[in-house]
Amino acid sequence: MKKSLLVFGLLAFFSAFGAPAPKVAVVAQEPGYYTALSKHIVRWLGGQKIASALATPATLGKSLANAKLAFLVGCDDPGESEMRTLADYCRRGGKLVVFYSASPKLAALMGVKVLGYKAADYPGQWSRMDFRVTFPEGTPAAIRQTSTVLKRAVPLKGKGRIMATWSDRTGRNTGDAAWISTAHGYWMTHILTADGDEDLKARFLGALTGAVAPELWSYAAYKARQAKEVAETRRLALAQKPRAGEIHAVWDHSGCGLYPGDWPRTIRLLKESHVTDLFVNMGGAGFAHYASDVLPRSKTFDQEGDQLKACLAAAKGSGIRVHAWLLCFNATRATPARLEIFRKKGWRLKTADGKLSEYLDPSNEEVRKYLLRAISEIRGRYAVQGIHLDFVRWYERSARPANAALYISKFVAEARLMVRRPVWLTTAVLGKYPSCVAAVGQDWDAWLRANLVDYAVPMDYAESTSQFVSYLRQHAANRSHARKILVGIGVTANESRLSARQVIEQLSLVRRYGLPGAALFDLDTTLEKNILPYLKMGIW
Template structure:
């Protein structure tokens, strides 16, 4: 065995050297205007690198020669010893306020051993941190968008960076190595300017704008354009001109600061353009030639369901978008013109402009949502291309070059082999047409017909996507589940239609969200009844009746602890009884405190009520955790913790926070409060319905979720409290998705049923149909019992469900037992 071990180590060493030689040279640059090398790790000796970089609870870094250029930082990660991460710090003085993203090249030989990588920048009394998956064998480039960074502590600002921390997190208890190279800061030609309270905006407007700015940034990236983000304050306004931005995006800025208003006027004079979205500042409106005339909320469901473009070259014919309100605006004279109007769900046009463009900018009358992803890509490409032909050319290059990146393939030959091996006649037809159209796209690009080239690239990719879908297998045994967040199906008041649609598409399980901690969509005698119940009736009874008709299992989705939609009177009663969570600074959190026995009883009773009243197949627990590491530190938690553990706590909550004297004991006790509910629900519900299944939607980052939110789902599985799990593996990165599925398989009991969650329409991004199919394909390859898709709604029923119906769901399988 010793000789075999030495052979394995020698093989790993040879692979390590070979991979260092074979660096990935095809790393995207996008629309980068400026790059700054923060650290190229070009230190020739261990002594040199250790003078700059120091290990944090890790051994000192070493240098390693990289064939393509210079040296890199080599880290030995001793994860087998039980450490959770390896980290390296350095001191530095930087102003990163006008850089939008950062990249780091990293080499892994054992990617399965790593959970993720975090890049931190120290500023003042805190840090900015951003997480990135790292799931590929060999070299990869990690990208960290500034919009994704989260503050920890009290950072001063991006203008005052005083340190860097590089952290690689463990997924497996296995010793491994990594090499780091070239940490860069990047600035592009597109800048997203975020509103601030100081510029006159409300806190909810600031938070909403940041959310949709993330969506925009990711959409720009999918068409090959990088984007920066800065906040609206005098420094960024003064530097707007200096850094030669071409395109300013205002994601939802009802007001801009006086300094920025002046800067935008100068910006337009110098040739820059503005894209203002939804809420219009009056000065910005004047600059781009648009006059806001009001605001309107939809009067009926589906009033603003689609944007139809009026023959403007480059724009798609239409784009689906389920908007609920719009800003009403009109062109000012001949300064601008309408290129798109709103239509309802039946296709009837309105008189409300959706998109207005002019000489100096464009306006879109609602936030840009992540539905109808492919058409949104073309819409964004058209807006940018309308003003900047050079960027339009970049977009065309990117889209033509990525036509063959379909499903889980990045290589044309492998994609073709997959489709041909499946041997489906319809798929072969799609493949043949796609290849011809792709060749035409390349020819048109070469002839300078950029708009036509982009349109053809889109058509070719759409056909390849269909070929990929039609080439998927149909399994005889598989759990095909879908979450329904509304609790009404896709068609409120018509569960029969929803159940028929899902069954026809090959689904065999539905998880409808029927109750929260303080609200019920059914005839509850324990929780307040919702508006949905009042208007559409008992949703559980209607759902179960329809599901039985079409052979679907019903697993009632329960949002635990969270009171965000509870009636005010119900909340006030809980508040008076001191049953709400408190943060470490004693701020109220609108969640039930799990350590309060009355809250445990409320959660149990509401679920037992359902088990007694309805013939259901399962209970599905969600939010079965704390909201974050900031909860709960209420007085009841203090007393219960001390009584339960016999720990002495002199300073609450300091002693149980990070580096506190009783931190370890508190983390375990805190997780036990959540486990207590899971155990009680499982045992009591099965006394009533012995065949009932209990499941849970869980965070994907085990074991870190035990510390952060008290969610020990591996323990629940080991003790038999849950019958299957649905880790929320929401990612657009297929390698990361596979890594998570495999890691979960490794840490759970053998053959334990897992239905990985696929974020088809997650909050920040949505997945193209072929990528949903790809992640289903990967769950099958890795031996999962099935999959769970988020979310069943009117949007997904229009695009995703029909696509699955014709391919993966062409035949309905049996549910694993």
């Protein structure tokens, strides 16, 4: 975060004193979802040593004045003024990279025909982009990404060509265009998300930039940097030593493993990587990926089957402990129909300004009983080694009583009665203690004192070493409590994105402060390809 602020601050400084503006602009159509996606593009470009400026439609003209390349994110309905600016930009030789648009006007400018919105017909229908071309230089052969919706498009005759098509998780080509190249730039039928092959996405953005502005990126320089980084990381990894009895945990947010439909393959990878514990996201207030009669069964369950049963079967005999991860007072993944049921029951929290939220009320006894029934159901039906509770807290924007923390602590105590040892009860918690008590009613230090949980797992997601160390010092201050704290490390979290070197350094610090282990967020392609191979060389 500090690095990002520094970059934006320098850009503002240079602009104020007349230095050249960045030659790459990233235009987010609105300040919410598309801005978050645009920041990933800025981050990926930054990793390729390419400076870019984040812009909005209101600043479009100014942002494009000196730009050679502009990324348009979510530009679905550009107005007449925007279209004139974009058309003028293209006439001047500027190139556009358009993501996830259904605008006929923008499509016509780019030499593309839009075919409309389409949702996937089956799980994993669009799981990989396979490139038909080797240009621009540095374009990968394939990039993994799971997309569930497209705004389909094809090039107009004589105006462009399909660069890449989508394949499903089995490798079958679906025939749907993923990327199109035209005289005015490039068009993607979805958006580049922060899952799948992030390193290849960054490289591809570098290649697109290098094709337009060779002075900003070259494949030769990229390969040289990569080779140096790999060599340095490998030396660091090989210098580490494992420690017997240490806990090496991983969170799986998808609940389907790294390879949906193939839990044995996921477990083999984790075992080879010396992972000891898997927190697998199996349910929450509004969904269940397992055969629940308490929580509403999810679309994943309907299409893919019982994920908890499949995970446990694959993990049997592997030595990996499986913990069912439950999102407690968070109903954001519930269907609209289920949210309406919660509203009628009076379960949903209101924000401080009176608006209805998608979070449930911890002070409502029926809500707590509902969640406790789900915990009891899992314990009765599945031989899990642990229950992992997340969102065991109040919604930070909600109105709440003065004794808010008591209701959360009461729920944890009741959950402990359901989860008898030797089965573990663990909780994902906010790292900033004691401020989290006032902020969200999460008094996890009290849970440790009362021996209610086997481990607290503070989400100490930080890129800054000093910030991370400040968390560790606090955790290690009480030696009896320190033995019950697993440190959450944000490898691919919203708050932090870490390289293998950074992960090794943070794991070394966890060990230095005498804590029993760590949990890595999240089980994804980045962890598989860029992190775990180095960890198993030494520190794990």
